[in-house]
Every structure is written in C-alpha cells, then in structure tokens.
Amino acid sequence: MLPWVVAINTFREAVRDRVLYNLVFFALLMIAAAVMVGQISIGIERLVIVNLGLSSISIFGLVMAIFIGVGLVHKEMEKRTLYSLLSKPIRRWEFLAGKYAGLLLTLLLNTALMTVGLLAAILYVSHKFVRADFGVLVAVYFILLKLALATALALLFSCFSTPMLSTVYTLGIYIAGIFAADIRMLGQMSASRMVGGLMTLAYYLLPNFHNFDMIAAAAHGTRIPYSLVLWNTAYAAAYIAVALLAAAATFSRRNLK
Amino acid sequence: MPGRAIEVEGLTKDYLVGFWRKRPCRALNALTFHVEQGEVFGFLGPNGAGKTTTLKLLMGLIFPTSGTARILDRPIEDVQMHRNIGYLPEQPYFYDYLTGRELLDYFARFFGYGPRERRERVARFLQLVGLGAAGDVQLRKYSKGMLQRIGIAQAILHDPQVVFFDEPMSGLDPVGRREARDIILELKRQGRTIFFSTHILSDAEMLCDRVAVLVGGELQGVGSPEQIVSIQVQGMEVLVELPDGRALPAGWSARATRTGRRYRIEVSERELYAALDELRSREARILSVAQLKPTLEDYFLRLVGRGEASTHAAAEVPEK
Numbered sequence A: 001m002l003p004w005v006v007a008i009n010t011f012r013e014a015v016r017d018r019v020l021y022n023l024v025f026f027a028l029l030m031i032a033a034a035v036m037v038g039q040i041s042i043g044i045e046r047l048v049i050v051n052l053g054l055s056s057i058s059i060f061g062l063v064m065a066i067f068i069g070v071g072l073v074h075k076e077m078e079k080r081t082l083y084s085l086l087s088k089p090i091r092r093w094e095f096l097a098g099k100y101a102g103l104l105l106t107l108l109l110n111t112a113l114m115t116v117g118l119l120a121a122i123l124y125v126s127h128k129f130v131r132a133d134f135g136v137l138v139a140v141y142f143i144l145l146k147l148a149l150a151t152a153l154a155l156l157f158s159c160f161s162t163p164m165l166s167t168v169y170t171l172g173i174y175i176a177g178i179f180a181a182d183i184r185m186l187g188q189m190s191a192s193r194m195v196g197g198l199m200t201l202a203y204y205l206l207p208n209f210h211n212f213d214m215i216a217a218a219a220h221g222t223r224i225p226y227s228l229v230l231w232n233t234a235y236a237a238a239y240i241a242v243a244l245l246a247a248a249a250t251f252s253r254r255n256l257k
Numbered sequence B: 001m002p003g004r005a006i007e008v009e010g011l012t013k014d015y016l017v018g019f020w021r022k023r024p025c026r027a028l029n030a031l032t033f034h035v036e037q038g039e040v041f042g043f044l045g046p047n048g049a050g051k052t053t054t055l056k057l058l059m060g061l062i063f064p065t066s067g068t069a070r071i072l073d074r075p076i077e078d079v080q081m082h083r084n085i086g087y088l089p090e091q092p093y094f095y096d097y098l099t100g101r102e103l104l105d106y107f108a109r110f111f112g113y114g115p116r117e118r119r120e121r122v123a124r125f126l127q128l129v130g131l132g133a134a135g136d137v138q139l140r141k142y143s144k145g146m147l148q149r150i151g152i153a154q155a156i157l158h159d160p161q162v163v164f165f166d167e168p169m170s171g172l173d174p175v176g177r178r179e180a181r182d183i184i185l186e187l188k189r190q191g192r193t194i195f196f197s198t199h200i201l202s203d204a205e206m207l208c209d210r211v212a213v214l215v216g217g218e219l220q221g222v223g224s225p226e227q228i229v230s231i232q233v234q235g236m237e238v239l240v241e242l243p244d245g246r247a248l249p250a251g252w253s254a255r256a257t258r259t260g261r262r263y264r265i266e267v268s269e270r271e272l273y274a275a276l277d278e279l280r281s282r283e284a285r286i287l288s289v290a291q292l293k294p295t296l297e298d299y300f301l302r303l304v305g306r307g308e309a310s311t312h313a314a315a316e317v318p319e320k
Helices: A002-016 A019-040 A045-069 A072-078 A081-086 A092-126 A131-158 A163-178 A180-189 A193-205 A215-219 A226-252 B051-058 B079-084 B100-109 B115-128 B144-156 B174-189 B201-207 B272-281 B296-315
Strands: B004-017 B023-036 B040-044 B066-071 B085-088 B162-166 B193-198 B210-215 B218-223 B235-241 B256-259 B262-267 B285-292
Touching (some): A002 A019, A045 A092, A045 A131, A072 A081, A072 A092, A072 A163, A081 B144, A131 A215, B023 B051, B023 B193, B040 B201, B079 B085
Parallel strands (some): B040 B210, B162 B193
Antiparallel strands (some): B235 B285
C-alpha cells in the first residue's frame, strides 16, 4: 500500500515541523473562554463556548489545510526530494494520494484533540453532557468534510501553481463557496440573461462551503437530520474525487524542473 | 550473452523559455546510445551539457519531446521497472526532519521488505557508506558529503540491477571519493550496470568501461576512454636530475622545463635512446621515462573549446 507509506511520512513531517503546536493556542483559548464566560454571559455559557470552540476548530483547521496543502507537492519539487522518491516503484498518483491522506490524517488528529478540548470546556461550564451535545460532534464531522475538500483543492492548485497563488486560488474558492447561494440569488435577480446564466453556472461549479456550516445549529442544540449528513458526505466525496482526479491528471504530465 | 541495460533512441528534449512569448530551447538533441549489462558507463560533459536532463528523462521526472528509451528492455514509463534501478540525483536533498536510518527505512518500504529485512538492510548500507555512527542523526545536521553518502545508500539499498548516479563524487572529500569509487567497483564486481554522469574526468578514466561525451545537448562520441581519445603515443617524457655545474645540451631548452635541479624533457620516441645516452654522458640521474598520451581531459577540453560558441547557438530551436 504505497500511498499509505507516503501518508505516514507526511504525517510525521507535520508532527516534527511542530504543526500541532496550534493545539496549545486552542487549549489556552478554551481555558480562558471557559473561565471568563460564566462571568460575562449568564445562562448562555454553553452557547458561547460551542460557538467559539467550533469556530476555532474550523479556522485553525482551515489555515492548516490550505497553508500546508498548497506546499504538499510544491515543497517536494522545490527541494527535489521528489527525485529520489519517484525513482522508486511508485506512481505519481500514488504519491499524490499519499500526500493527501497524510495531511488528512494530521487534520483528523488535530481536530480530534481540539474536540476533546471543546468537550472538556462544555463539561466545565455545564457540569454535564446533554443529548444536544451530540450535535457538536456532528458539526465537527462537517468541519472535517470541509477541511478534506479545502485540502483537495489546495493540492490540485499546488500541482500547477506556486504556493502563493495556490493559497489565493483556494481561499478565493473557499470564500466564493461560502457565498454560493448568494451568487445564485444575484444571478436570478440580474436583468442580463448572460450574467444570470454565468452566475448560475458559477453556483453549480463552486463547492458550496456554506453547506458544511453547522456551528449555529450545534450551538442552539438544533437537531441535524441524518439525511443532511448523508447528502453532504456524498457531495464532499464527489467534489474531492473530482479535485483529486484533476490533480493526478495534471501532476502525471508535469515536467519536474 | 548479457542483453542491453539501457537503450536510448533519438531522445530529444525542448524546454519552453521566455515570459510572454515562449519559445522552445533544445536541451538535448536526438541522443542515441546504449549501455550493456554489467558495464560502468560514464556520461561526460561540461555543466549545462544535458547530462542531468538525460538522467531525468530516464527516471521519468521529465518527458521527452521525441525519442524513446528502454531500461532492462522495458519502456521508461513503466514504473515497475523502477524495482530494478537505483538513482542518485545531483546534489541530493532529503527530508531533513528524518534521520539517516529513518530515510533509508522509508525508501525500503517501497520495495515491500518486512521490518526485519528493512532493519538489516538499513544498518548494512549505512555501514557501507560510512554513516554507521550517524544513522540516528537528523539529515538537517548532515554535511554535503554525508548527504551524498546517504544518497548513494538509498540508490543501492534494494540491490538494483542498474544504478544511475548523477555526479556521485560531487561534494565528497578525497576519502569519500575513494569510498564512492570502491562502491562503484564493488557494484561492477557484482555484475550490476552503473551509469554515472560526471565532469571529473580522472574518475571516468579510472572506472568506466565506456564513456559518452555530451556537449551542448549533442552526443560527441561513445566508446572506451582509450577509443574516445584515440590513444596514440605523442612522445616521451624524461625526468632527470643534473649534478651541479652540468647543463642540458644546447638547443634542448625549448623542450625542457626546469624545477631546481630537475628537468622535464619531452622527446620523440625515435630520439629517446640517443637523448638518454646524451644525458648519461652528462652524469644525469634519470628519475623516470614515461609515454606522453592525450588524456580524456585533453579530448574533453578540445571538444568544449570547439563547441563553446556552438553550445549556446545550437540550443536554440528555430521557430517554425
């Protein structure tokens, strides 16, 4: 299982490059929030903690996914570590799959540890877990789907562009993806049929990142239907598959300078 | 009779250069040669000749504009063929967060070795390249020479049939160069094929069964080092020491160079014995008599000198 060999090494690189140090900041944030929230927000401690915790998990994860993701391939090309690697019996797509899986593994561990911190903070302010807290785990799962999608996009761009441009492209698509529904609405309101058509096309092409935002629902204890979980999982999987296939097709033909 | 290890047929590589109007620049022009199994084959050329481009093409790191190549009778696109080849890139750089031992273990995993086999191989090859004591040091703390050694180890870790070394002696001190030469000779003794690029001609002369000379992306010649330089004795060199008060015969000064009491004299083969008699009559102490042969370096410098002007011009592909 050659991609797995690459994945483990990518994970090891992230750990040794002290990527997981962000957990320390998250832990400090959660401790400070848990201690302070009781003094400034009577009755809505849980809501504040869940909102703050999930938002932090999302932002920390997104920063990691994009900034490490855009360097996954480029760094190996720039430092020429790829030369020795590709002289071994590994295909280029297997290398890409391994790099992707390795970063995903890092994000998974990072997110899991931050979730434990968030649950500890919830327990501290509420003194118990309630059924609605299960929604926090579902919201974390949606964040992971979002991170997996953002990583796939970053990897795709890094196969043909510089890290800086790849960051711009990925962030641009992420922000546009958050506002995908608004883009469609603007298209429908447009007087020009061409502009309307283009905006509708953009709506269908852009990954709808807004779909993965369940933070408010988890904070308010609103039940998240299973069908939504299934649909969003399928949506993310399809989009990730397309992005990874495009990345593999691009990278397989690339001349390594 | 062993088959061919490497066959290259009309391999050509153009790069696109320029910012706005990209135009093709030829790095390698219709390269054709072959390497027999069990040979040590030297790939010679000055910087920018196309040596690394050729190696990158053979490794599948870049793709040819035209032409084909086969290694061990399989096309270079066949990744499974990589089970039987090893490659040391030029100025290798590896994951600096790994130790030497971890790096070799990582690469060994691609060949499906079990944990015990990996452990044993890694230890053996670390020892072989003189890094036995530095195996657990992170690569970011390795010197250039140590990186070169670990690079050699990762290239031969899986006992490949064909080994490609891009400037294997680069960055090595004299001891390291000697060790690298020994490794190459040991690989040859084991019947492996070694293809290495270098611009250190003494290494090529010492190690290679055959060499190819590349200048400006064009193959200038392939053959044994002797064939390449078309060895012919160009004369004789006599090294003598004259006692105090003695001098060389009149008219010899043009072909002699003096260092203290020692003289280096060039004479033709025909004149040798007469010249030795003359020197003995002057009580000269004859230190050595040797043939004067053109070296690979002479040939190389002649080629490079001749091709200097055309090297840059030839690289440009006329636009259609």
